Amino acid sequence: MSDQTRFILNETDLPKAWYNILADSPVPPAPVLHPQTLEPVTPDFLSVLFPMELILQEISTERFIEIPEPVREIYKLYRPTPLVRARRLEQMLDTPAHIYFKNESVSPVGSHKPNTAIAQAYYNKAAGTKAMTTETGAGQWGAALSMACNFFGIDLEVYMVKVSYEQKPYRRIFMQTYGAQVFPSPSERTQYGRALLARDPNNRGSLGIAISEAVEAAATSGGTKKYSLGSVLNHVLLHQTVIGEEALKQMDLAGEYPDVVIGCVGGGSNFAGLAYPFLRQNLKDGQRTRLVAVEPTATPSLTKGVYTFDYGDTARMAPIVKMYTLGHTFMPAGIHAGGLRYHGMAPSLSALYDAGLIEAAAVPQVATFEAAVLFTRAEGILPAPESAHAVRVAIDEALEAKKRGEKRVILFNLSGHGHFDMAAYQSYLAGELQDYAYPAEAVAEAMKELPQVEMAAV
Numbered sequence: 358m359s360d361q362t363r364f365i366l367n368e369t370d371l372p373k374a375w376y377n378i379l380a381d382s383p384v385p386p387a388p389v390l391h392p393q394t395l396e397p398v399t400p401d402f403l404s405v406l407f408p409m410e411l412i413l414q415e416i417s418t419e420r421f422i423e424i425p426e427p428v429r430e431i432y433k434l435y436r437p438t439p440l441v442r443a444r445r446l447e448q449m450l451d452t453p454a455h456i457y458f459k460n461e462s463v464s465p466v467g468s469h470k471p472n473t474a475i476a477q478a479y480y481n482k483a484a485g486t487k488a489m490t491t492e493t494g495a496g497q498w499g500a501a502l503s504m505a506c507n508f509f510g511i512d513l514e515v516y517m518v519k520v521s522y523e524q525k526p527y528r529r530i531f532m533q534t535y536g537a538q539v540f541p542s543p544s545e546r547t548q549y550g551r552a553l554l555a556r557d558p559n560n561r562g563s564l565g566i567a568i569s570e571a572v573e574a575a576a577t578s579g580g581t582k583k584y585s586l587g588s589v590l591n592h593v594l595l596h597q598t599v600i601g602e603e604a605l606k607q608m609d610l611a612g613e614y615p616d617v618v619i620g621c622v623g624g625g626s627n628f629a630g631l632a633y634p635f636l637r638q639n640l641k642d643g644q645r646t647r648l649v650a651v652e653p654t655a656t657p658s659l660t661k662g663v664y665t666f667d668y669g670d671t672a673r674m675a676p677i678v679k680m681y682t683l684g685h686t687f688m689p690a691g692i693h694a695g696g697l698r699y700h701g702m703a704p705s706l707s708a709l710y711d712a713g714l715i716e717a718a719a720v721p722q723v724a725t726f727e728a729a730v731l732f733t734r735a736e737g738i739l740p741a742p743e744s745a746h747a748v749r750v751a752i753d754e755a756l757e758a759k760k761r762g763e764k765r766v767i768l769f770n771l772s773g774h775g776h777f778d779m780a781a782y783q784s785y786l787a788g789e790l791q792d793y794a795y796p797a798e799a800v801a802e803a804m805k806e807l808p809q810v811e812m813a814a815v
């Protein structure tokens with residue numbers, strides 16, 4: 358076991374391939390369905406929204422997919438990211454556990470999201486795309502794609518959930534600085550946005566609505582704009598596995614192997630990015646690492662949702678996928694982890710959770726910020742409210758190890774820093790944050806709106 362604190366790889370150790378879980382997953386993926394016909398989608402339908410290379414990655418079962426050299430060159434601006442042993446946190450908790458975290462907050466925009474944004478912009482550029490559309494909640498994804506599109510000379514329009522657009526101007530300005538156009542959603546720019554505003558001019562928006570607008574803007578552009586999604590889809594999770602591939606090498610440098618791997622989940626990409634390479638070692642190499650996906654009690658798609666076919670967006674324009682869902686009509690409570698407010702969960706992750714290969718935990722907001730403040734004071738890094746969910750469970754694991762007097766090796770993903778989330782910390786420090794548990798009745802109610810998929814048809 359190493360006595361180092363930070364485990365740093367060289368540029369030459371940057372992974373050359375992403376890992377595709379579909380090659381090894383014992384649960385076959387459910388078909389993706391067309392939102393109107395409810396029949397399996399054709400590449401033609403998807404090619405309105407995405408370049409062919411990303412569609413092929415979406416359905417690929419090849420185990421490793423080579424990372425193109427121009428993508429690796431840009432990765433080198435911040436990758437490989439450090440793996441850090443949280444020694445001061447261990448001391449503060451007085452635990453025999455060893456706590457490691459993968460620090461994805463060191464990317465230029467402060468989160469893991471550029472890992473896929475750069476890849477998606479690259480494949481779009483290679484296919485001749487001149488303009489793209491996307492949605493963003495609090496702005497983390499929007500900032501990542503703004504940076505990536507700027508690197509590849511692609512125009513970008515971002516539909517930003519209106520409540521964030523108004524209350525969190527800094528990430529909007531960040532996106533604009535990269536040259537992106539940012540619109541509050543619902544907007545007057547799309548038919549769907551106009552319809553919603555006609556019904557309620559004060560509609561504050563949701564991620565599901567913003568996705569609908571970004572999809573409509575691309576789908577009705579006559580082929581001039583492509584759409585991009587920052588989580589959920591197979592190709593997005595694929596691109597994020599660069600995190601776990603590096604972490605495997607770094608745990609090796611540390612001379613340890615994790616008993617438990619932890620990540621927060623919104624759509625599932627940062628968790629899958631770290632966990633899938635370790636899941637491969639479970640499936641193929643006889644390792645027995647527990648993999649824990651952490652969500653807020655306010656958006657409990659895995660722990661309270663239903664595993665079924667549902668629309669990916671509120672307006673029912675995006676494809677239907679089989680996933681753990683709270684229903685596409687879900688309107689999130691105003692919790693501070695903006696990146697964790699999606700109604701569904703990545704299909705591959707949903708299938709693996711359903712098969713019992715992955716665990717899930719839901720944690721309430723106040724305890725999450727308690728953990729975030731403890732982590733800040735111990736390690737000096739102020740985590741994103743999203744990442745703080747992983748910090749909470751990492752600390753709980755360390756405390757349980759202490760109670761049992763056992764050594765436990767814990768690895769979690771610090772998916773981002775919280776420098777743009779000071780208002781959330783301010784509320785916490787002022788004692789104003791409240792817990793919220795999404796009611797099971799609301800899930801049951803939303804299930805009435807599911808697409809009526811004939812199982813025979815799929």
Ligand SMILES: *Cc1c(COP(=O)(O)O)cnc(C)c1O
Binds near residue numbers: 587744
């Ligand atoms: C977007 C975001 C998340 C949630 O998205 P996933 O796809 O589940 O990873 C988590 N943490 C940070 C910092 C984010 O920006």
